[in-house]
Amino acid sequence: MSGNVHGISWFPNHPDKFVSWGQEINLYEVRSKEEIQPKSSRLPYIPCNYLSNELRYQYARCVAASYHSDQPIIAVGLADGKIGICNFRDTFDSSWEYTPSQQRMCTCLAWNELDANILAIGHDKHRSDSCITIWDIERGVPKETSNFFGLSESANSLCWDHNHRVLIAGMSQNLIKLFDLRQSNATCQSIKTKAVQGLAVAPNGNYLCSYVDSMIMLWDLRAIERPLRQISSSRNHMQLAWCPTRTSLLSSLQRDSPYITLYDIRSVDNESRPEVYHVKRQISPFPAKYQHSSKFAALNWLSWHPRDFERMLLLADALNILDFRLPASLHTAYSNRHKLPLLMQRPLYAAPSPAAAVAATPVTHTAPPTSSCSTHSTGSSLTDYQLSQNSLSFDFLERDLLEDDLLEETRQRALQDYGMHKPDNKRFAELPLTPYLRNVWTTLGNVFCEERLTGLKSTLGINLGHTSEALMASSRIESQLLQWPDGINNSNKLVCYRSEQRDLALQLCGWYFDQELDRFIEQLYNNKEFSRAAMICVFHLKVLAACNILSQAADMMRDPSMYRITAIALSSFNADRCSSTWRNQRSTANMQIQDPHLRAIFSFLTMEKDNFDAVLKEEGVSLADRVAFACKYLSETKLADYVKQRIQRAIEYGDLNGLLLTGESLDGINILQSYMDANFDVQTVALVAINYFRNEHFTDNRIQYWIASYLDYLNSWGLWEKRAELDIKIENIRASARTSRTVYLSCNFCGKSVSNALLDEPRPRSTSTSTNRLSSCPSCRKPLPRCSLCLMHMGTMMNTSGNAGEASTDQAGGWQLKPFAKWFSWCQTCRHGGHTEHIMQWFKQNSECPVSSCNCRCFDMDGTKLNALRDIS
Amino acid sequence: MFDVEPIIADHKDVIHDVVFDYYGRRMATCSSDQTVKIWDEDEHGRWQVTSSWKAHSGSIWRVSWANPEFGQVIATCSFDRTASVWEEVMGDKVSTTSAPTRRWVRRTTLVDSRTSVTDVEFAPKYLGLLLATASADGIIRIYEAPDIMNLSQWPVQHEIANKLSLSCLSWNTSTYMVAQLLAAGSDESATPTGKVFLFAYIENARKCVKIETVNDITDPVTDVAFAPNAGRTFHMLAVASKDLYIVKIRGVTDATGNSKLELETLKFSEHNCPVWRVCWNMLATMLISTGDDGCVRIWRMNYTRQWKCAAVLKAEGSGPTYEPNPTTPTLATTASATAKFYKKGTIGNQVPWH
Numbered sequence A: 001m002s003g004n005v006h007g008i009s010w011f012p013n014h015p016d017k018f019v020s021w022g023q024e025i026n027l028y029e030v031r032s033k034e035e036i037q038p039k040s041s042r043l044p045y046i047p048c049n050y051l052s053n054e055l056r057y058q059y060a061r062c063v064a065a066s067y068h069s070d071q072p073i074i075a076v077g078l079a080d081g082k083i084g085i086c087n088f089r090d091t092f093d094s095s096w097e098y099t100p101s102q103q104r105m106c107t108c109l110a111w112n113e114l115d116a117n118i119l120a121i122g123h124d125k126h127r128s129d130s131c132i133t134i135w136d137i138e139r140g141v142p143k144e145t146s147n148f149f150g151l152s153e154s155a156n157s158l159c160w161d162h163n164h165r166v167l168i169a170g171m172s173q174n175l176i177k178l179f180d181l182r183q184s185n186a187t188c189q190s191i192k193t194k195a196v197q198g199l200a201v202a203p204n205g206n207y208l209c210s211y212v213d214s215m216i217m218l219w220d221l222r223a224i225e226r227p228l229r230q231i232s233s234s235r236n237h238m239q240l241a242w243c244p245t246r247t248s249l250l251s252s253l254q255r256d257s258p259y260i261t262l263y264d265i266r267s268v269d270n271e272s273r274p275e276v277y278h279v280k281r282q283i284s285p286f287p288a289k290y291q292h293s294s295k296f297a298a299l300n301w302l303s304w305h306p307r308d309f310e311r312m313l314l315l316a317d318a319l320n321i322l323d324f325r326l327p328a329s330l331h332t333a334y335s336n337r338h339k340l341p342l343l344m345q346r347p348l349y350a351a352p353s354p355a356a357a358v359a360a361t362p363v364t365h366t367a368p369p370t371s372s373c374s375t376h377s378t379g380s381s382l383t384d385y386q387l388s389q390n391s392l393s394f395d396f397l398e399r400d401l402l403e404d405d406l407l408e409e410t411r412q413r414a415l416q417d418y419g420m421h422k423p424d425n426k427r428f429a430e431l432p433l434t435p436y437l438r439n440v441w442t443t444l445g446n447v448f449c450e451e452r453l454t455g456l457k458s459t460l461g462i463n464l465g466h467t468s469e470a471l472m473a474s475s476r477i478e479s480q481l482l483q484w485p486d487g488i489n490n491s492n493k494l495v496c497y498r499s500e501q502r503d504l505a506l507q508l509c510g511w512y513f514d515q516e517l518d519r520f521i522e523q524l525y526n527n528k529e530f531s532r533a534a535m536i537c538v539f540h541l542k543v544l545a546a547c548n549i550l551s552q553a554a555d556m557m558r559d560p561s562m563y564r565i566t567a568i569a570l571s572s573f574n575a576d577r578c579s580s581t582w583r584n585q586r587s588t589a590n591m592q593i594q595d596p597h598l599r600a601i602f603s604f605l606t607m608e609k610d611n612f613d614a615v616l617k618e619e620g621v622s623l624a625d626r627v628a629f630a631c632k633y634l635s636e637t638k639l640a641d642y643v644k645q646r647i648q649r650a651i652e653y654g655d656l657n658g659l660l661l662t663g664e665s666l667d668g669i670n671i672l673q674s675y676m677d678a679n680f681d682v683q684t685v686a687l688v689a690i691n692y693f694r695n696e697h698f699t700d701n702r703i704q705y706w707i708a709s710y711l712d713y714l715n716s717w718g719l720w721e722k723r724a725e726l727d728i729k730i731e732n733i734r735a736s737a738r739t740s741r742t743v744y745l746s747c748n749f750c751g752k753s754v755s756n757a758l759l760d761e762p763r764p765r766s767t768s769t770s771t772n773r774l775s776s777c778p779s780c781r782k783p784l785p786r787c788s789l790c791l792m793h794m795g796t797m798m799n800t801s802g803n804a805g806e807a808s809t810d811q812a813g814g815w816q817l818k819p820f821a822k823w824f825s826w827c828q829t830c831r832h833g834g835h836t837e838h839i840m841q842w843f844k845q846n847s848e849c850p851v852s853s854c855n856c857r858c859f860d861m862d863g864t865k866l867n868a869l870r871d872i873s
Numbered sequence B: 001m002f003d004v005e006p007i008i009a010d011h012k013d014v015i016h017d018v019v020f021d022y023y024g025r026r027m028a029t030c031s032s033d034q035t036v037k038i039w040d041e042d043e044h045g046r047w048q049v050t051s052s053w054k055a056h057s058g059s060i061w062r063v064s065w066a067n068p069e070f071g072q073v074i075a076t077c078s079f080d081r082t083a084s085v086w087e088e089v090m091g092d093k094v095s096t097t098s099a100p101t102r103r104w105v106r107r108t109t110l111v112d113s114r115t116s117v118t119d120v121e122f123a124p125k126y127l128g129l130l131l132a133t134a135s136a137d138g139i140i141r142i143y144e145a146p147d148i149m150n151l152s153q154w155p156v157q158h159e160i161a162n163k164l165s166l167s168c169l170s171w172n173t174s175t176y177m178v179a180q181l182l183a184a185g186s187d188e189s190a191t192p193t194g195k196v197f198l199f200a201y202i203e204n205a206r207k208c209v210k211i212e213t214v215n216d217i218t219d220p221v222t223d224v225a226f227a228p229n230a231g232r233t234f235h236m237l238a239v240a241s242k243d244l245y246i247v248k249i250r251g252v253t254d255a256t257g258n259s260k261l262e263l264e265t266l267k268f269s270e271h272n273c274p275v276w277r278v279c280w281n282m283l284a285t286m287l288i289s290t291g292d293d294g295c296v297r298i299w300r301m302n303y304t305r306q307w308k309c310a311a312v313l314k315a316e317g318s319g320p321t322y323e324p325n326p327t328t329p330t331l332a333t334t335a336s337a338t339a340k341f342y343k344k345g346t347i348g349n350q351v352p353w354h
Helices: A354-359 A399-403 A404-415 A426-430 A437-448 A468-475 A500-508 A514-526 A530-539 A545-558 A563-573 A577-594 A596-605 A623-631 A638-655 A654-662 A667-677 A680-691 A699-716 A720-736 A755-759 A765-772 A806-812 A817-821 A836-845 A858-862 A866-870
Strands: A005-010 A014-022 A025-030 A048-054 A062-066 A074-077 A083-084 A105-109 A116-125 A132-135 A150-153 A154-159 A167-172 A175-180 A188-192 A199-202 A207-212 A213-222 A223-232 A237-242 A249-254 A260-269 A272-281 A299-304 A310-318 A320-325 A329-331 A339-344 A391-394 A478-482 A494-500 A824-827 A833-835 B003-008 B015-020 B027-029 B035-041 B047-054 B060-065 B074-076 B083-090 B102-110 B119-121 B129-133 B139-144 B156-161 B166-171 B179-187 B196-202 B209-213 B223-226 B234-240 B244-253 B259-267 B275-280 B286-291 B296-301 B307-314
Touching: A005 A062, A005 A310, A014 A062, A062 A105, A074 A105, A074 A116, A083 A116, A105 A154, A116 A154, A116 B060, A132 A154, A132 A167, A154 A199, A167 A199, A188 A223, A199 A237, A223 A272, A237 A299, A249 A299, A260 A755, A320 B015, A329 B015, A329 B286, A339 B234, A391 A833, A399 B296, A399 B307, A404 A680, A404 A699, A437 A623, A437 A654, A437 A680, A494 A500, A494 A623, A514 A530, A514 A545, A530 A545, A530 A563, A530 A596, A530 A623, A545 A563, A563 A596, A596 B083, A623 A638, A623 A654, A638 A654, A638 A667, A654 A667, A654 A680, A667 A680, A680 A699, A680 A720, A699 A720, A817 B003, A824 A836, A833 A836, B027 B060, B035 B060, B035 B074, B047 B102, B083 B129, B129 B166, B129 B196, B139 B166, B156 B209, B179 B223, B179 B234, B209 B259, B223 B275, B234 B275, B259 B307
Parallel strands: A005 A299, A339 B003, B015 B060, B060 B119, B119 B166, B166 B223
Antiparallel strands: A005 A014, A014 A025, A025 A048, A062 A074, A074 A083, A105 A116, A116 A132, A132 A150, A154 A167, A167 A175, A175 A188, A199 A207, A207 A213, A213 A223, A237 A249, A249 A260, A260 A272, A299 A310, A310 A320, A329 A339, A391 B307, A478 A494, A824 A833, B015 B027, B027 B035, B035 B047, B060 B074, B074 B083, B083 B102, B119 B129, B129 B139, B139 B156, B166 B179, B179 B196, B196 B209, B223 B234, B234 B244, B244 B259, B275 B286, B286 B296, B296 B307
């Protein structure tokens, strides 16, 4: 209907009306929320009413909306140079048309705000005509010479200065001229520059911008000789405009670009002259759903709303008009708390300007949220009230990804003493752990014995090479030909291996023997691990027991079919008869039998010639069970291969279950590292290391790094008690490994350690002698520092008799208070200090350092309120 | 699930940076209005401005907290060509009951730069009290306070000159498997060369040198951020440019025993506008990026270890979301303790965090 649109413009004094031009000129009025009408609008992306159109002037070169407040008036410049004035109401009026003496293109128009009837017109170059015309539309066609400027030049762009007295024109591609119209023979000042396009004066009245190609020049009108700043960009500019509601926000549209580029121009006063800089933003106004379609490829025109804050009309791809408001910026930073704070700047314009207040019978339109693409078209007139109402919209693209947050999990687990209890502890059961981690901890708990995590690899003597020990180990293996139970009829032989090591390995995997097996199965049954119990029964060739378990389980299940069928199948299983059929169907059957344990049962029963791959590679069965199975039925070399292969796989996938095989070894650390790389879960890694890597590998750099990182996290959450508990645990390991303590005291004078002497005297059996010895450095005999309150040397026993009353109250606090209370503390700023108990008492009443003439506020240095830190957890 | 908390910052101009201290209990913001604000949580858990002062005579680009071990210390940098170090000191107690007043004192002004200082950041704690600044003329300066009790002395330790103007820098807080790294980005738009550089301290030469350029990123860069690394074999650097990038950095040792860096660049173009800021959470399991259009995106890794945009936050919804509270005339008001969530513009249930 309306055809292509070339440009759009708001009316400066009719805040709800705008004009679009192109093939024809149309006048629209934005609609308010109250009067939502049936889709009569011609413009799909903006809610507006079509008011009127102007058919006389087609394909206008340029259109300017005037400042008349009584009626919307536009000036139209045509390609043949004719200028028409139109108010969309009156019929043709010849006095409202002006044709220059020489026919050429009209290039630019500029209304004067002060005197709304004055229009400046720019034309292309002609040898014998001037290019700029000032026309007072009330006084008829301009004739006087004072209304004409720039003979045989071309006008590239025009604008009025802030006071609307001076006309600024970019001319002939190389000059900016300022015509002062207050004087009779308008003098002009000119600057030589190539940037003559898109002249515009900033709302603050000082800055003038212009562009050429991809370069923007900024000028200060008070000192126009030299440009203030030059801004270059990668694309050519098409249109520059200052945002009328900000002092110096410059917008630019660039060729073939879907972005609005905004330059926030600001200045700083340095010694001599102001220095101007800018902050650049690029914004795409299109709704997110169209951003990747080719529907909106480029922006062609922009018109700022004269009053509404940062609101504009945009023309995209010559067809679509969008009503767009600059989005408020959100600022955020990660705070290691639960909340993500979003900072919004309450903007400068908080109080609506008087003009806006008058005009603002707020024309609020809010697009219904469901409407297809008008998410941005809030046509509301902006008031302070609404600004503070800036709503936040939160679009979840991948909700489940947001839900399980490792960070919060880590914090919760730390609070519940994760890793501080053995897996058989009741507290462990309460931990919010994934089944995977629970299983890992249980397995590790089983394997850990005699203060050491010995992996099955070394238990089984794999990799020992051909040493005598290895030979001995293998020699002790007894193999035993097992008979398949009646009814199975598997013609393949089943060899079962046993040795001391293998028995131990089975035990470490959590399997039991002979008489205890029944109890184990029962335990599994009680834990509702029916299929696993059945599987282990079958692996021990107790098919009948397995049948019983499954049929009993089937009675308890909501969906018993699978167990029931398996039980029936097992009760009359004949391997020789079924196996060929079974093997043919295995791949499909494997997909259909969802329980991995049941799959393993059938794989086992139909195995061919001691090929147990189907069982051994059944990833659904826990590694412990599979390794136990391997220990029972694999020959020595195959077992070694299998274990090595599993270790490799565990390292590759970061599977912590692999620790069962490696134990505390370099391979074990590799598994931890690979788990860390995949899951970022430093907590589990550090805690596994603390609990189970307690011997020669504890000092490995990687393990130490993980532990240090984890302790740091606990610190930054303020979980100091938890951290201290871990520290104690770690210290126990270190002590057993005979690593030295971490706190030393050295003498101020000779630099030798005095802490040994101090700490080796824990029991004051002979108070007098120790007092003498410890009040001075054991090597150089210089005195140790004094407590600034009791003036006794460090190392002397504190005189508790002086405050006996207090001491008795302290008795209730327990003996732990005392060793620390007699310890020295120093302020790290003023270096004064003394007995901790004395210092604490002092600072209960005083804020300054106890040493006279020292004004240090030692106790406030921490900056954080004690209470505040306490409640972090 | 986490919660978002909108805060009206009441800066008079564009906010450029928001940072939290080590414990996440204090917040510092800086703005083009030349002021810095320090925020603390009140007893109801709401953020309140406890200090606000004019710190520079130009836009303040960035602010950085020192580790609390060194006291309550921040550094700021500004267009006015300076960077400053500020320390909070206790004033006198007005009365015995009330808490002593606090104020921030300028400890030093670093005036070495001849151009705008675009970024400032304290080094990780184990390096001591070190401060790195980047400036628009392409120079990275590393200052050290040799005496951590005297914050007025900050001699320049290293000066690294680059050809391109710099807009941002980030320390790698971890040295796990790599040497100490410092990354810097350039917002130069004229040349199509790599815009992110990695610097390291070379022991033999006793100076910091550029060891790597990320050549995959040629658009102007506005922010870089190293992910905290608690012991992964690889490091991650988030880069805000025309698109969002994550650079994986792995330290490898080649056959000759020379260690070098192996870089892998991933590109994410969901933002549809230049990315402005990036930041990581503590465990590097979440990346938060802010676009020029004010839209915040939250990135998580899915089960195949691919980063995916999990949520988008915009400050422009469809209509008022809650009734105004007319009795909040204070300048720094927290708009609401918790925002209500909107799913595709419809009012949803408030999701509690757990």
